[in-house]
Amino acid sequence: MEYMIAALAGLFFVFGIYFLLSRSLIRMLLGVVVLGNGVNLLIFTAGRLMRAIAPIVPDGLDQPETQIANPLPQALILTAIVIGFAMFSFLLVLAYRSYQSLDADNTDNMRVAEPRNGPQPP
Amino acid sequence: MATSAHPAAELPEAMISTLTPAGDWVIVLPLVLALMGAALLLMTRHAKNYHAGIAMVIVGAIIACDGVLLAHVLQNGPVSMTMGKWLPPFGISFTADIFGAGFALIAAMVTMLLLVYSQSERHADFGLDGYYALILLLLAGVTGSFLTGDLFNLYVWFEVMLISSFGLIVNGGKAIQLDGALKYAFLNFLATTFFLLALGLIYGLLGTLNMADIIGAAPHANSAAMVGVATLMLLAFGMKAAAFPLNAWLPASYHTPPAVVSALFAGLLTKVGIYALLRVLVLLLPDSRDTLEPVLVVIAVLTLVISPLGAIAETNLRRAMGFIVMGGIGVILAGIALPSQNGVAGSGVYIVHSMMVMTALYLVAGLVEKVTGQTDSRQMGGVYAANSVVSALFLLLVLAAAGVPPFLGFWPKLLLLQAGMDAASGTTAGMPPDYYGIAIIVALLLNAFFTLIAGTRLWAHIFWRAGVEGENSEHSLAPVEPLGRRDSRLALWPCVVLVAAIMIVGLAPNYLLDAAQRGARDLIDPARYVAAVGLAGNSP
Numbered sequence: 001m002e003y004m005i006a007a008l009a010g011l012f013f014v015f016g017i018y019f020l021l022s023r024s025l026i027r028m029l030l031g032v033v034v035l036g037n038g039v040n041l042l043i044f045t046a047g048r049l050m051r052a053i054a055p056i057v058p059d060g061l062d063q064p065e066t067q068i069a070n071p072l073p074q075a076l077i078l079t080a081i082v083i084g085f086a087m088f089s090f091l092l093v094l095a096y097r098s099y100q101s102l103d104a105d106n107t108d109n110m111r112v113a114e115p116r117n118g119p120q121p122p
Numbered sequence: 123m124a125t126s127a128h129p130a131a132e133l134p135e136a137m138i139s140t141l142t143p144a145g146d147w148v149i150v151l152p153l154v155l156a157l158m159g160a161a162l163l164l165m166t167r168h169a170k171n172y173h174a175g176i177a178m179v180i181v182g183a184i185i186a187c188d189g190v191l192l193a194h195v196l197q198n199g200p201v202s203m204t205m206g207k208w209l210p211p212f213g214i215s216f217t218a219d220i221f222g223a224g225f226a227l228i229a230a231m232v233t234m235l236l237l238v239y240s241q242s243e244r245h246a247d248f249g250l251d252g253y254y255a256l257i258l259l260l261l262a263g264v265t266g267s268f269l270t271g272d273l274f275n276l277y278v279w280f281e282v283m284l285i286s287s288f289g290l291i292v293n294g295g296k297a298i299q300l301d302g303a304l305k306y307a308f309l310n311f312l313a314t315t316f317f318l319l320a321l322g323l324i325y326g327l328l329g330t331l332n333m334a335d336i337i338g339a340a341p342h343a344n345s346a347a348m349v350g351v352a353t354l355m356l357l358a359f360g361m362k363a364a365a366f367p368l369n370a371w372l373p374a375s376y377h378t379p380p381a382v383v384s385a386l387f388a389g390l391l392t393k394v395g396i397y398a399l400l401r402v403l404v405l406l407l408p409d410s411r412d413t414l415e416p417v418l419v420v421i422a423v424l425t426l427v428i429s430p431l432g433a434i435a436e437t438n439l440r441r442a443m444g445f446i447v448m449g450g451i452g453v454i455l456a457g458i459a460l461p462s463q464n465g466v467a468g469s470g471v472y473i474v475h476s477m478m479v480m481t482a483l484y485l486v487a488g489l490v491e492k493v494t495g496q497t498d499s500r501q502m503g504g505v506y507a508a509n510s511v512v513s514a515l516f517l518l519l520v521l522a523a524a525g526v527p528p529f530l531g532f533w534p535k536l537l538l539l540q541a542g543m544d545a546a547s548g549t550t551a552g553m554p555p556d557y558y559g560i561a562i563i564v565a566l567l568l569n570a571f572f573t574l575i576a577g578t579r580l581w582a583h584i585f586w587r588a589g590v591e592g593e594n595s596e597h598s599l600a601p602v603e604p605l606g607r608r609d610s611r612l613a614l615w616p617c618v619v620l621v622a623a624i625m626i627v628g629l630a631p632n633y634l635l636d637a638a639q640r641g642a643r644d645l646i647d648p649a650r651y652v653a654a655v656g657l658a659g660n661s662p
Contacts, residue, residue, distance in 0.1 A: 020312065028308060035312075039319045046326025073325065076274060080318055083281045087311050090288055094307055097292075098300040112301040113378050119500060121435040 005045045012038025023107045025095045032091060036084040040077045047073025148194065149203045149216045149269060151187040152226060155180055156262035163255040174241060177254040181234045181261065188227035188265070195223045196637060200644060200654035202271060202334075210655045211335045217271030217655055220641030221470050225397060226268040228474050232389050232481050233261050235616040239485055240382040242613035253293055259286035260386065267394045271655060273321055273331045273406075276398060280314050280362075287391060290383045291375065302378030309371040313361035313395075320354035327351065334655035336406050337648050345409060352410035355402045356417070362395030363451050366425040372448060373432065377440035377497070381488020384440060388447045389481030393473050396454045400469055404461050405645050411461065418459035419558045425452030426565040430572035434579070439487050439499050442580060446483065446523055449569050450476040453535065456562045460541045466642035468537030471634060475522075475530045475624070482620040483519050486512060489613055490584055493605060499583050506585040509605060511614065513585040515621050520577030522624050524570045530628035533635060535570065539563055 012034055019031030047070040055071040057064050104110050159180035163173055195201060195218055204213040218226075237257065263283025270276050287310075291303045325331055327347055328339040340348060357368075364372040372392070376384045403411040403418075411418070429452060433445035450472065457469025489512050494502045506513045522529035545559030583591070605614065627634055644650050 020308075025304075032308070032311065032315075035315055039315055039322060042319060043322035043325065046322045048326075073322075076322075076325070079274075079278065083278070084315075086285060087281070090285065091307055091311065094288075094292065094300065094304060097295070098297075098304050101295075101297040101300050107304070110301045110304065112298045113305075114301075114374050119437045119498070121437070 002045055002049050005041060005049060009038050009041040009045060012041060025099065025105050025107065028107075029088070029091060029095060033088060036080075036088070040080055040084075043073050043077050043080065146201060146203045148187050148191045149201060149218050152184045152191075152230070152265045153262055153269070155184050155187065156258045156265065160255040160258040160262065163258065164252065167252070173254045174237065177258060178234065178237050180258060181230055181237060184261065184265070185227065185230045185234060188223065188230050191218055192220075192223040192227050195220055196640075199650045202655045204655075210657055211330055211332050214275050215271035215332055215334070215655055216269050216275075217333065217651065218269050219644050219651055219654075220637055221397070221400075221473075221645065222268040224470075224637065224641065225393070225473060225477070226265045228477050229264050229268070229390050229393075230261060232477055232620075233257065233386070235620060236382055236386050236389075236481065236485075239385075239488075239613050239616040242609045242611075243380055243382060251293070252289060256286045256289045256293070257386065260290065260390070264390045264394055267398065271333045273324065273333060273336070273402075277314065277318055277321055280317065280394075280398075283391065283394065284310055284314060287387060290386070291379045293383070294380065296378075299378045302375035305371045306375035309361060309368075313358045316354055316358035316361070320351050320358060323347070323351045323354070332655070332657075333401070333406055334648070334652045334657045337652055338657060340407055341409060345413075348407060349410045349413045352403060352407045352414055353417075355407075356399065356414065356421075359395050359399035359402070360421065363392050363399060363454075364395075364448050365421050365451055365455060366428055366448075367421075369425070369429070369448050373436070373441050373444040376444045376447070377438060381440070381484055381491060385481045385484035385488065388443065388484050389477045392447060392451055393477055396451055396458075396469075397473060400454070400458055400466070400645070403458055404466055405648055405651070408461070408646075411458075415459060415558065418455065419561060422452055422455035422459045423561050423565040425449070425455055426569040427452075427572070430569055430576050433576035434572060437499050438497055439490060439502070439580065439584070440484065440497065442499070442576060443480075443483050443487055446573060446576065447476075447480050449573055450480060450523070452569060453538065453566065456538050456566060457534075457541070460538070460545050460559065460562060461646065462541045462544055463639060463642045463646060464537045464544065465541035466645055467635070467638040468534040468541060470534075470638040470641055471537065471631075472531070472534035474634065474638075475534055478620055478624050479519060479522050479531060482515075482617055482624065483523065485613070485617045485620070486516050486519060489605065489609075489617065490516070492609065492613070494584075499580055500591040502584045503587040503589045503591070504585075511618075512605075513581070515617050516585065517578075517581050518621050518625070520574070520581055522621075522628070524573040524577060526570075526574070528625070528628055530624045530631065532628065533631045535566055537635075537638075538566055542566070 016031045016035030016038055019027045019034060022028060053066060053068055055068040099105055102110050102112060163176060200217055200219040202215050202217040204210050204215045206213050260283055263279050263286060266279030267276055267283065270279060288307055291306055292299055321331065327343050328336060330336060330339055361368040376387055425448060429445050429448035433442045436442040436445060453472050454469045457465040490505060491497055493505055493509055496502050522531045525531035525535040542559040542563040
């Protein structure tokens with residue numbers, strides 16, 4: 001099971017990096033999302049997968065009675081998902097705004113900050 | 123009540139039952155103040171006139187807390203505080219050592235001067251909405267990264283820093299800012315994603331993310347896997363710090379926002395990236411660092427040599443500064459590549475130097491842009507006649523950035539050269555091959571030389587040349603406006619204070635060098651750091 005999920009995370013990385021290598025902003029955004037989800041999946045797998053009960057300690061006990069699922073990776077992933085979502089929404093708005101102001105979806109044509117044919121060094 | 127199968131008596135304590143001593147709260151107070159301050163500014167967004175004052179009071183309080191913390195750390199060694207009553211490997215720890223507390227203090231001081239400077243830019247096109255709140259959030263992210271003792275928490279502070287820097291870089295919304303922000307945002311977000319990836323792997327391998335716990339657990343893990351993790355960290359932090367092959371985003375974006383914002387970025391953000399690299403490679407994973415040493419030497423040498431060449435080839439003033447900032451990153455990398463005590467101490471002092479000098483360089487560049495109304499050095503000229511103070515500041519900063527002897531930049535380079543000499547003659551215990559030290563020495567000297575060429579050429583063009591570039595430049599005079607009274611009061615004196623601080627510390631560096639040596643000792647031999655967190659039993 002863990003091997004399959006790990007391979008799936010690898011697949012996510014492949015597609016994420018492939019999309020990020022594109023010059024089109026929309027594809028880059030897709031790449032960011034896919035890569036981020038690949039990382040979340042990896043953290044989940046790194047916490048070891050098992051068929052176990054929810055990590056809740058019953059009343060009156062100091063520790064759970066049986067094996068429980070590892071709660072820490074889930075907390076890490078939740079944080080990472082929230083942060084990744086905020087970042088992605090910012091990137092989405094930024095991409096839209098720059099499409100409006102720079103009139104370009106291809107990063108090669110965004111040359112306001114770095115003009116093409118810049119001056120020769122003196 | 124425990125079940126009979128698992129008697130509670132065998133379990134070690136997991137909760138903190140005593141109250142945290144009042145003095146230890148000073149570790150989290152800078153963060154609490156910055157976050158609460160940012161929230162306060164956002165809530166009172168209709169009372170914009172008071173924002174600058176509130177922000178300054180808060181940053182002043184943060185400086186006081188950082189100062190107390192640094193004094194405490196200098197006297198008693200690293201201090202630690204763990205959140206939520208859990209004992210260290212479980213709860214999130216904040217651990218301040220000399221490097222972390224010192225950098226946090228310098229960062230807060232630089233932010234204070236920037237707040238004063240930004241008062242001079244309060245005209246119509248300077249987007250003030252949320253500006254002070256974002257600066258406080260950025261400071262919270264930077265301080266948190268310096269003080270945290272937990273890798274996942276470091277990731278969270280990186281993201282706090284990142285999202286507030288996104289806000290600052292697009293504040294104003296000009297086309298050039300959006301263009302710069304796009305490249306900055308994608309690459310930096312990618313870098314933190316790689317960091318998160320490395321974190322996941324560390325958790326999978328070691329089962330812990332507490333830095334002091336990692337120090338104890340890392341030597342027992344699969345060393346090949348740990349080298350892989352360290353390589354991912356190098357990739358992530360190298361991207362954030364703009365080390366050579368991953369540096370293209372910095373000169374593409376740092377010149378786009380207003381001068382004060384790019385000064386803040388140049389002073390604080392790349393330094394946090396390189397500080398995280400220093401902490402992870404030297405403190406947490408020293409074995410993997412030794413394996414990666416050839417890579418680190420190559421990256422350091424290339425960053426050192428190629429960055430100032432970029433500055434020589436560039437005519438846009440603030441873009442040229444971006445390349446000089448990257449050259450400074452190369453100097454710090456040299457210390458990570460040669461982690462003798464001198465090398466790490468040199469890196470630490472250079473981070474302090476770089477925070478002050480790079481901020482001041484961008485601020486003075488902002489003054490030059492204000493006086494000439496241009497951003498390209500070919501369109502500038504004759505500023506010396508209009509404003510000799512600015513020209514003197516610029517020249518002093520160029521000399522300081524290159525590391526000419528009486529200034530602060532000289533001392534860390536001297537320490538690094540010493541470390542390189544030691545490595546070259548094989549006197550250090552690690553015994554790296556001879557040519558690594560020699561390569562670093564040559565690269566450091568070349569870096570100083572090229573930086574000097576780039577900086578003095580910019581100075582000659584902007585200040586010394588009679589007019590703009592062209593056939594009649596000997597005769598024409600550029601339309602240079604002297605600084606107004608408000609500008610000289612609010613924008614000039616933060617620069618003067620920074621330059622004076624750089625000169626004074628450069629003339630009397632003993633205290634700083636001594637503190638850096640002690641900080642470096644704690645990084646190389648983490649026994650005191652681990653003991654402060656309370657995990658001394660697990661150390662190897």
